[in-house]
Amino acid sequence: MSLHLAAATASNPSWLWYATRGLGAATLIVLTCTVVLGIVTATRWIGRSTPGFVTADLHRNLSMIALGLLLAHIITTVLDPFAHISVRDVIIPFGATYRPIWLGLGVVAAQIMIVVAATSMLRDRVGPRAWRAIHWIAYASWPIAVIHGLGTGSDARAPWLIGVVVSCVVAVVLALLTRIREGPLSTAPIRAGAAIVTAVVLVLSTRWALGGPLQSNWSARAGTPPVKVAAHVGPVHPGPAGFSDPLVGVLVRDASGGLQISMRDTVDTALTVAIRSPDSNETLPVVTVARGSRVLCTVPATAGATLYAVCGTTRLLITFYGSQLVLTSGGQITGRLDTSGPLN
Amino acid sequence: MAMNLPAAPSAAYTPVGWRLMAGPAFDTGCERLEDHEQRLKRRPAGGPWLIEVIARSGLRGRGGAWFPTARKWSAAAAASQGNAVVVINGSEGEPLSSKDRTLLSLRPHLVLDGAALAAESIGATEVVLYLSRDSRGTNGAVERALEERRRAGLQEAPIKVVRTAHRYIAGESSAVVNRASGGPSKPMFTLQRATEKGVDDRPTLVQNAETMAHVATIARYGSDWFRKLGTAQSPGSTLLTLCGNVRQPGVYEVDLGARLGSVLDAVGGTVTPPAGALVGGYFGTWVAPQALAGLPLDAERLRAEHGGSLGCGIVAVLPRDGCGIVESTRILTYLAAETSGQCGPCVNGLAALSEAMERIASSAPQPGDLERVHRWIGMVRGRGACHHPDGAVGQLAGALSAFSEHLGLHMSGRACPGHDVAGFPPPPPSGDRWR
């Protein structure tokens, strides 16, 4: 009974999951505004009525808001039970069970954002050249965040998310084009290189998005762990002691007079036992023990109403109940499986 | 033809065969260590005593700033914790100057003696000889001299040669420190002087090669001997490069107490009656022809009477019909191309000034050009990380003032005969490397 309840929880996300998605989208929007303002500050495009320092201050304030949203997004992610993302997964990237690569990218983007913000707050100590070098790396956090957003979400195909992502990308690309166009001749090669890098990243990301998150089978390909009952429940007989379970199955006699028995453990229902009579070059019946589709062993057994076999290091005793009639003409058969240890 | 100048009071004067330039004849080339030691005897060991002697001698730096040498040594000695660095600046990026090249290729051991004495006096464990890559004659002589000292096993701080591209600004103190620390030969912005924090953040003494040579003689002969020449404020002798409209251009050792007229007389005078002269190199002062004969070489008098300085010891004489406005503009254009490109006011200001002055020098000014020039001269002064813009606009302002009457000709659009007159050395092409 308890197994069924676990399954129910696993397939219905809580409000925390939706909060995480919403906060993530909000973080991306505010981060996009921050990046656009940062780029525009560098072009020194000053509106006729707005002093330039206002753009710089706005950039800084928005980055603080983005950090706040990022923190909330991370907290709801860890608290939410649906995807089982632990605190460790949020600090060390690429180790989660839930879509490890795409989640890991989010961790990387978050860490870049935090480092950039920290060095800006301590810029007097860090010094002009180190501060500037680290601030350049901030450029990387934005595309990584976008790809993270597309890769981790179960609603990458939802129109609202596609709308948000496209708007953000358009805004940043336009701002970049404005910056790349301006500048002295001496920086022309760097600006041309930046234009090429931007175009390449844009094309590759779009192709990935169209062939990846926007496809219907993305969830499985992204590494979402299957919501299996067995995943939440451990083995029925974990060991080290053996067990004794009733068996139920069928007996079939084939044309040449050979005998095949196929039975299932009624307690550990994944466990199956099959017995067949010996071939022409064998003397003993052969027992096959399997768990689901995985064969545990195929071994000879002593003959008789009780079969004795050794599976790995575990001794098995298979006892058949029922009348002689079943044994001669086939039909349902019951029995018992006694083991000296676990069969996992 | 004799120079057509009023008679000037002259001291008894022998330009060659004295002090730094004493020793074997110049056509025998570089003096070897054994001859140097035989002629001058081995140098004494340096120490704090030498800083005192140099203070009494009144020696001033010969790199262009004329800064009291003892004060620099005291500052370096105070900051040093046994880890100071001595840098001999022999790069001579000033195109009109040849004195450091001459000194290093004929009397290198004087310079190296001076550096060793400096190292011992301020507590330095390392000496850097900073040279241009281009002066092949110098480089050969210097390498031989270093090898001789190594083989002789002299007990002195090891000397390392650091080479730089031949740029005007490569000789600036912070550029020297930058290059010697492994960076490009570009000036740096720093709130601390090199004597406190220089090469590899160690206390550093940067000294012109000629200054080091004077130290080597003072250490042997004393401060009283040094003061026998020169004036109270500018004692001793100095190396002067004479070029342009002179019969025998070259490097001469002169008494700082002399007047320019007697120096020129002694070396054969000018070829044609001069139209003026540039004293002190590309950051120097333009002097009208009537002031040349009586021009003092003493730093204080020169500043008081003409607002200028001898700089790194250059007098470049204009030929008859030579035009100070034209030559000054050529120099300004060269200096504009030789900025390190790091500071907005200098890069933009010198470029704008050069453009306007080219028009004026060609007698084709646009309305407002002269007003703009004066405005920009005031706007650029003091706003770079180093004194490159100051020197450049100072030279220009001096020309505009010294040749103010002739400037009228240019501004009215009449052709200037001096535009294509030969006889004043033009600036060389600007370089493009920084190491």
Add this chain to the structure above:
Amino acid sequence: MSELVQRKLRVNPILCDGYGYCAEIVPERIALDDWGFPIVAAESIEDEEVLGHARRAVGTCPRLALLIEEVPSRLTERA
């Protein structure tokens, strides 16, 4: 009477790229030249309000080129 410590605004002309935010924030002390680069008044800042603006300008410069140099100075004779 002068302060114990003189506070002077200085610009590192090598780092400066002529954004001009400093001139917007503390025009009492900084003007722009013909090419957009700051001309910084050399006198010490005595006014606390101006000092506040100056500190803000230092924090806003995108190249970290502006700084406030604290120079200890002698006290003049007190009455």
